[in-house]
Amino acid sequence: MHIHKLEKIWLVFGIGMLGVFLLILGISTFSYGLEPPSAHQAVNMENLYDTPPFDELGLNKLNDKEYEAILTAYVFGFNTGDEEFTVPVGSTVHFKATSPDVVHGFEIPGTNANMMVVPGIINHVTYTFDEPGEYLILCNEYCGVGHEIMQTTITVK
Amino acid sequence: MSQTTEEMKTEKEVVRLKDNKKTKHEEVNLKGTFASVMLLGGFLIITWLAVFILFLVRNG
Amino acid sequence: MNTVQQSEQAFDKKDSKLVISHIIFAFVALLIGGIAGLLQGLVRSDMIQLPAGIGYYQLLTAHGVLMALIFTTFFIIGFLFSGMSKTLGGKLLPRARTLGWLGFIHMGFGTLVATVMILLNKATVLYTFYAPMQASPFFYFALVFVVVGTWMSAAGMIYQYRYWKKEHKGETTPLTAYMSIITMSLWVIATLGVAVEVIFQLIPWSLGWVEGINIMLSRTLFWYFGHPLVYFWLLPAYICWYVMIPKIIGGKIFSDALARLSFILFLLFSIPVGFHHQLMEPGISPFWKFLQVVLTFLVVIPSLMTAFSLFASFEIYGRSKGAKGLFGWFKYLPWKDIRFFAPFMGMLIFIPAGAGGLINASNQMNAVVHNTLFVTGHFHLTVATSVTLTFFGITYWLIPAMTGRKLTPKMHKLGRMQTWVWVAGMAMMSGAMHIVGLFGSPRRTAYSDYNGHPDAAAWEPYYIIMAVGGTVLFIAVLMMIYNLYKLFTLPKGYEEYPIGEVSDLAEKPPKLFERWGFWVSIVVILILMAYTIPVIDILNNPSGGSKGFVTW
Numbered sequence: 055m056h057i058h059k060l061e062k063i064w065l066v067f068g069i070g071m072l073g074v075f076l077l078i079l080g081i082s083t084f085s086y087g088l089e090p091p092s093a094h095q096a097v098n099m100e101n102l103y104d105t106p107p108f109d110e111l112g113l114n115k116l117n118d119k120e121y122e123a124i125l126t127a128y129v130f131g132f133n134t135g136d137e138e139f140t141v142p143v144g145s146t147v148h149f150k151a152t153s154p155d156v157v158h159g160f161e162i163p164g165t166n167a168n169m170m171v172v173p174g175i176i177n178h179v180t181y182t183f184d185e186p187g188e189y190l191i192l193c194n195e196y197c198g199v200g201h202e203i204m205q206t207t208i209t210v211k
Numbered sequence: 212m213s214q215t216t217e218e219m220k221t222e223k224e225v226v227r228l229k230d231n232k233k234t235k236h237e238e239v240n241l242k243g244t245f246a247s248v249m250l251l252g253g254f255l256i257i258t259w260l261a262v263f264i265l266f267l268v269r270n271g
Numbered sequence: 272m273n274t275v276q277q278s279e280q281a282f283d284k285k286d287s288k289l290v291i292s293h294i295i296f297a298f299v300a301l302l303i304g305g306i307a308g309l310l311q312g313l314v315r316s317d318m319i320q321l322p323a324g325i326g327y328y329q330l331l332t333a334h335g336v337l338m339a340l341i342f343t344t345f346f347i348i349g350f351l352f353s354g355m356s357k358t359l360g361g362k363l364l365p366r367a368r369t370l371g372w373l374g375f376i377h378m379g380f381g382t383l384v385a386t387v388m389i390l391l392n393k394a395t396v397l398y399t400f401y402a403p404m405q406a407s408p409f410f411y412f413a414l415v416f417v418v419v420g421t422w423m424s425a426a427g428m429i430y431q432y433r434y435w436k437k438e439h440k441g442e443t444t445p446l447t448a449y450m451s452i453i454t455m456s457l458w459v460i461a462t463l464g465v466a467v468e469v470i471f472q473l474i475p476w477s478l479g480w481v482e483g484i485n486i487m488l489s490r491t492l493f494w495y496f497g498h499p500l501v502y503f504w505l506l507p508a509y510i511c512w513y514v515m516i517p518k519i520i521g522g523k524i525f526s527d528a529l530a531r532l533s534f535i536l537f538l539l540f541s542i543p544v545g546f547h548h549q550l551m552e553p554g555i556s557p558f559w560k561f562l563q564v565v566l567t568f569l570v571v572i573p574s575l576m577t578a579f580s581l582f583a584s585f586e587i588y589g590r591s592k593g594a595k596g597l598f599g600w601f602k603y604l605p606w607k608d609i610r611f612f613a614p615f616m617g618m619l620i621f622i623p624a625g626a627g628g629l630i631n632a633s634n635q636m637n638a639v640v641h642n643t644l645f646v647t648g649h650f651h652l653t654v655a656t657s658v659t660l661t662f663f664g665i666t667y668w669l670i671p672a673m674t675g676r677k678l679t680p681k682m683h684k685l686g687r688m689q690t691w692v693w694v695a696g697m698a699m700m701s702g703a704m705h706i707v708g709l710f711g712s713p714r715r716t717a718y719s720d721y722n723g724h725p726d727a728a729a730w731e732p733y734y735i736i737m738a739v740g741g742t743v744l745f746i747a748v749l750m751m752i753y754n755l756y757k758l759f760t761l762p763k764g765y766e767e768y769p770i771g772e773v774s775d776l777a778e779k780p781p782k783l784f785e786r787w788g789f790w791v792s793i794v795v796i797l798i799l800m801a802y803t804i805p806v807i808d809i810l811n812n813p814s815g816g817s818k819g820f821v822t823w
């Protein structure tokens with residue numbers, strides 16, 4: 055098949071560009087631990103709130119400035135235990151979430167904390183809060199009539 | 212296919228064969244095409260890098 | 272060489288009827304979907320509240336179904352039938368036409384039932400109908416009718432093609448027909464996934480025959496279909512760009528063989544890539560996500576080839592008219608010709624659209640944009656502008672060609688105005704969606720100020736721009752409906768069905784390009800490679816199935 059010389063150059067350039075993008079993505083994913091949220095752990099939906107870790111919702115301190123935040127997304131809110139999350143500036147928080155009903159989303163606008171919350175499976179996302187403030191947590195997957203009111207916050211101070 | 216279209220076809224083929232000989236020697240001038248697609252490529256790179264940087268900045 | 276024949280005879284009457292019925296149905300869907308779109312834009316910016324009874328998400332379901340599934344599919348099938356008729360023998364075989372009508376009736380019936388269920392608020396599950404939200408079984412049955420209808424039409428086209436092949440042993444299939452067959456093959460292979468989801472998962476579960484549904488499996492089957500779906504929209508537009516546009520501008524097809532090659536690459540790589548819609552989901556490991564991201568990037572290559580071919584056919588034409596300089600050929604393009612201008616604006620918009628697509632598909636970077644309005648902005652450029660404007664451009668010659676009428680300068684002018692209004696409205700709406708999406712504003716969400724949170728307050732100005740852009744777009748929809756009506760009142764005459772000629776005779780496409788067994792085998796191998804292990808993983812999920820929820 056005859057291909058014009060300039061088209062060959064263009065295709066080599068274009069395929070090279072795609073290759074470089076993939077290389078950057080691949081290396082940062084697998085060598086620097088930037089995998090997209092892909093947790094695999096199954097959890098029983100029926101008696102969710104009796105099953106660890108969801109029998110104790112809320113923040114667990116793991117280390118100095120390292121926390122685990124256990125929550126569920128349900129129609130139409132986020133269950134964060136007895137109170138909304140509060141952590142000191144510079145904390146790394148591992149969010150672990152699932153849903154007792156339909157599929158929801160978990161997003162903190164302005165950060166990379168963004169994951170799907172699927173019933174029957176636990177999903178994780180980790181974020182380090184270097185700036186103080188009251189961060190919005192919202193649902194970004196349509197889940198029913200009250201979808202737009204689903205929210206909570208995490209306060210960093 | 213009717214007779215006339217058959218004739219038309221051969222006539223066109225002759226013209227095209229002539230065209231073709233010329234283009235085989237010195238390939239057709241596609242400098243403008245090349246410049247256009249390279250601009251497109253540049254645009255893809257810039258937008259992609261911009262969002263990749265946003266991703267890195269937001270990674271906390 | 273198929274293309275030299277330029278019969279002046281009008282289109283076969285019976286075929287015209289089939290084609291026109293599809294096109295009109297598509298435009299009715301566009302009008303109703305457009306009304307929903309307008310209201311969505313106004314609600315999201317808090318400019319109006321919906322009158323009692325209608326919900327935002329009900330509108331959004333109607334909009335998604337009618338635009339993404341119905342408008343596109345009806346238009347595509349009508350258009351492809353016209354091309355098969357035109358290039359494979361001058362008219363459809365009776366059996367092909369009958370299959371086309373059967374398809375039309377099934378799809379039409381399915382659409383009506385689905386629309387009624389949405390209006391009754393029995394199926395407010397959006398056009399992706401994710402389990403465990405459970406719609407009425409009638410909604411799922413309606414979807415089956417739509418899909419089965421498309422299979423009948425596909426069978427009609429394949430029948431026509433095989434008959435032609437038998438009658439023309441050893442000849443190369445005309446480019447239009449070849450591309451149409453690839454498009455429909457892609458569609459049939461892709462819809463198998465959603466058919467399995469609907470028939471074996473959703474219907475038995477919604478009827479109460481089975482207790483639980485495997486949610487991740489249903490999502491994976493949906494997106495196995497969902498990505499090739501977008502190529503099913505795009506490929507007919509590419510047919511116009513590759514085959515019809517060169518003829519319209521008065522030039523030649525740059526390379527027949529490369530055009531076929533790019534369509535083969537679309538067939539191969541647009542299916543095993545559904546995980547790029549599931550990058551933020553649990554239950555699929557990062558390795559398999561990344562593998563599908565790599566395959567997704569491969570499907571960019573045929574679009575890079577397309578970009579070159581299109582510019583090349585423009586430049587070669589311009590230079591043949593004496594254009595000078597690097598970009599001088601640009602001036603020689605027929606800017607006043609709506610058959611060229613609307614698809615050209617579609618091509619232009621495909622540049623930012625493609626850039627957005629690369630960003631969306633980039634594995635972990637998807638976290639920046641996933642489920643934000645950025646994504647909505649993106650596909651309003653791809654399907655709702657590049658594809659839609661191309662379909663409008665096709666309509667301007669297809670209707671007169673079908674009805675034995677002639678385009679007038681006034682019609683060209685109406686068309687150009689419509690195109691500009693669409694582009695202006697879309698630039699505002701989609702531009703605002705892209706920006707506010709990068710700030711994190713979620714898609715598929717009615718108006719909310721999130722209890723006065725400052726992040727959400729910063730989104731409001733963009734919502735206003737979206738609403739204004741959406742209103743302008745809606746005006747463009749109305750203009751298009753008016754133009755469609757005008758097309759049926761044009762003066763009697765002859766309008767050409769533009770089929771381009773190939774520029775270099777030497778390029779006879781390799782025989783291998785029509786070994787369907789070979790290509791379909793490779794598709795199957797690629798699909799098995801990309802999906803087998805993750806699907807086994809999903810099937811082994813021990814959490815059991817989920818019951819249904821009605822949360823609207």
Ligand code: HEM
Pocket residue numbers: 304305306308309311312315331332334335338339342343397398399647650651654655659713714715716717740741742744745748
């Ligand atoms: C009058 C023109 C249009 C307007 C005003 C409009 C407006 C909108 C708005 C405001 C949204 C919803 C944003 C959200 O809450 O997520 C939306 C979603 C959507 N639009 Fe359009 N749109 C128009 C035309 C089109 C066309 C022509 C197509 C496709 C051919 C299209 C396809 C879609 C799809 C697939 C969705 C997503 C539905 C979902 O998320 O479930 N739109 N549109």
Ligand SMILES: [Cu+2]
Pocket residue numbers: 158159193194195196197198200201202204
């Ligand atoms: Cu929600």
Ligand SMILES: [Cu+2]
Pocket residue numbers: 497498501547548
């Ligand atoms: Cu996709």
